[in-house]
Amino acid sequence: MVLVGGKGTRLRPLTLSAPKPMLPTAGVPFLAHLLSRIRSAGVRRVVLGTSYLAETFSDYFGDGSRFDMEIEYVVEDQPLGTGGGIRNVAKHLTTDDVLVFNGDVLAGTDLNAVVRTHRDTSADVTLHLVKVQDPRAYGCVPTDASGQVLEFLEKTEDPPTDQINAGCYVFRRSVIDSIPEGRPVSVERETFPGLLAAGARVSGHVDNAYWRDMGTPADLVHGSADLVRGVAPSDALPGGTGEALVLADAVVDPEAFVFGGTTVGRGVRIGAGARVEGAMLFDGAVIGEGAVVEHSVIGAGARVEDGALVNDTVVGDRAVIGAHCELREGVRVWPDVVLPPHGVRFSPDV
Incomplete structure (x- = not known):
């Protein structure tokens, strides 16, 4: 998990789930590409939460100064899931809006636009949603005309929408504080459906930006190639695109x-x-x-x-x-x- 804070920046704190973030991708650890996007959006403070091998992160990224960022590390004593991991770093947050990322996703969305949607709709949580050609392999997230999320659907052979959860969210701090502490929690299966049931405003920011789930070797290879060719955006490449x-x-x-x-x-x-x-x-x-x-x-x-x-x-x-x-x-x-x-x-x- 990674939490990114925005002291003195245009964005506020952010968070990221990262199963294999240190895997070399286009010449650098995968996490470096995500951090480069976050930095380009104006963020300078990061809280990185991990559940294992924390030293591999700190050995490479250190205190963040060579990346013109400030990085803090928090280790989970036990795996807490996507929601529990976010809750685990809550005490390190200092602002009201928190941006959250899944660390196995390569994306090119405009992060400041996601934050604007969150604030313009006075949302409790905002999800980045991306349209895909074949949504059957993913859970679907339908929205109404105002962008309000209607429900979270499991994988189905007949999806009602081509919109899927793209792994980038904006949370109000109060929502993070309401996540149960000290036990595994899934935001997809527990937190988000619970918010809808309680009548909270859950907004969707929908776009067609570059997006790839990096969860399989084939996707890793294609995502790396997209970074090298400049199809996927990153400022972390150790050389020019081509x-x-x-x-x-x-x-x-x-x-x-x-x-x-x-x-x-x-x-x-x-x-x-x-x-x-x-x-x-x-x-x-x-x-x-x-x-x-x-x-x-x-x-x-x-x-x-x-x-x-x-x-x-x-x-x-x-x-x-x-x-x-x-x-x-x-x-x-x-x-x-x-x-x-x-x-x-x-x-x-x-």
Whole structure:
């Protein structure tokens, strides 16, 4: 969980749920991209609440000064859920409006516009809602003509609206104080429905801004590529936008083709004739001559040897994909596994 405060800023405090916020994405921890958006909206103070491995956050972000922010850390003694985690940091809040984020979402909405909707409608809670092409995979949030949220619906094959919860909220401080303390609470299943039942004003801010749930490896790869290509907004990229982000000490053969928003990590080597599209190559990975890597994650120190094909696959750290192997359609290779040359194929040999 992350709470972001707005001392001396245009926005007030904010909060964020982050299951894997330190996972490298487009060259930096995923959380860095979210914090860059928050900072660009005018926020300078952050309260970051975590339930595990708190030191991984503080080791990287420190007190926030090198990001021109002030960061404070709060650790949960036990997992408290989305609502309980927000309640757990309540004593660190100093203002009446609190912006809340889900940390596994990559989005480009105008945060100041969300806050304006909240204040213009005198809402108790405001939700950022985004329209998606296929809402069946998500819970739906219908609203009336005034933007009042009507209900929260579970996943259904026949959704009544294409609006879904985009993982960004504005809370009144009084609502946060009313969340039960010291036990797990879900804002989606308990807090928000309870507010509607009590007659509270729950507003929806609806737009078509960039939005992607980063909860699966495929979404992580595509989201990273969108950041590299500049489709998803971020001020945290360690380089300019383009077809590839190549980090320090990487060696890419002039006859290799690297494009589609690929991130090439530090010390990576890519051989002649290799084709790498929309992939994440972590530090020290090796892609052999003539190998093809498409929309995949190649772990730190892993090897994809000459002529191998890896598509929509996650290859663990230090694993070896032998020459002329072929992996497709969601295969997961554990760290340190070694596949021999020609060891796995998905199509007939010719």
